[in-house]
C-alpha cells in the first residue's frame with residue numbers, strides 16, 4: 001500500500017541498472033564515507049541551483065540544524081516559521097536550543113502568510129525559516145525585504161521543493177541558505193537518508209562543512225567549531241543522487257503532468273466541496289504532494305480504502321499542538337487557519353511513475369466517493 005502511494009519501488013524497477021552500477025562503483029572505490037562522489041554531487045547540486053556552494057549531509061533535519069547554527073542561531077534565539085509543516089522543521093529549531101515563533105498560513109496556498117511575519121519579529125529573532133511546502137514557494141520578495149530591513153537571515157526549508165521556482169528563481173537560492181532532504185519519497189530521493197545545504201556565502205558554507213564533520217576542519221583531528229556533529233553525506237547516496245539529479249527535471253515534468261490531469265478531471269467537484277491546490281501565478285510548483293481539501297476528509301479517506309487506495313494526510317496534526325513541543329507554549333486556537341486546514345486536507349497519489357490508467361481509476365473512485373457523500 002505504501003509503495004502504491006509513493007511509487008519508489010516502481011522507480012527502482014525502471015532505474016535499477018543505473019542505481020546498482022552507482023552502488024558498485026562506490027563500493028569498489030573503497031571510499032564509503034568521504035571522497036570524490038560526494039564532492040561531485042555537491043558540485044552538480046550547487047550548479048543546478050546556480051549557487052556557489054553545497055554541503056552534503058546525512059538527512060534533511062540535520063541540514064536545517066547545521067544551517068541554523070552556521071547562520072549564528074544560538075540557544076534562546078527565536079526562529080520564525082510555520083506550524084503547517086513536517087515536524088522536523090520545528091524539531092531542528094528545538095535541537096539548536098532555539099525557540100520557534102509560529103505565524104499562521106494563507107488558507108489558500110497553505111504556506112506562511114508573509115503579512116504576519118513583521119508582527120512576530122522581536123529583538124531575539126535570529127532567523128526566518130519559510131517552508132516551501134508541497135512543492136510551492138513562499139512569497140519570498142516581501143519576506144526577504146522585511147528580513148533585510150531587520151538584518152535577519154532567511155533559511156529556506158526546501159525539503160519538499162526541489163526544482164520549484166518563484167518568479168523564475170529556484171527554491172533554495174533566494175535566502176542566505178537552503179536546506180534539502182533526500183528522504184526516499186522526496187522529489188529527489190536517495191535510497192536511505194540524505195540531505196544537503198546550499199548557499200552563496202563562503203563563510204556560511206565553511207562553517208557548515210566544519211559543523212557536519214564533528215566541528216573539525218576537513219582532514220584534521222582538532223575541533224575548532226562548537227556545535228559540530230557527525231553528519232556527512234554517505235558516498236553511496238551521493239553517487240545515487242548525482243545520477244538521479246540528471247533526471248530531476250524529468251521527474252518534475254511527470255509530476256506536473258499528473259497534477260494537470262487531476263486539475264482537469266476534478267475541477268467540477270468544487271461544487272461538491274472538493275478544493276484543489278492553488279498555485280500562485282508567479283510560482284512553478286514541483287508537486288511533491290498534490291493536496292486537496294474537503295470538510296468530509298476522514299469519510300473520503302475511509303471510503304477510498306474500499307477501492308484499495310490509501311490516501312495520506314500531510315499533516316494531520318499542526319506542529320504547535322503536539323505534546324513534544326508543548327514547552328514552547330502554543331496550543332489549540334493560536335493558529336486558526338493552520339488548525340482548520342489540518343482537519344480537511346489530504347493528498348492524492350503523486351509520483352512520477354503513476355500511470356495514466358491507474359490515475360484514471362483514482363479519479364473515478366474519488367469522484368464516486370465525493371459525489372455520494
Ligand SMILES: *Cc1c(COP(=O)(O)O)cnc(C)c1O
Pocket residue numbers: 059060061062085086088089131157159160181182183193194195
Ligand atoms: C522531509 C522533511 C524534513 C526532514 O527531512 P529528513 O531527511 O526526513 O530529516 C524537513 N522539512 C520538511 C518540510 C520535510 O518535508
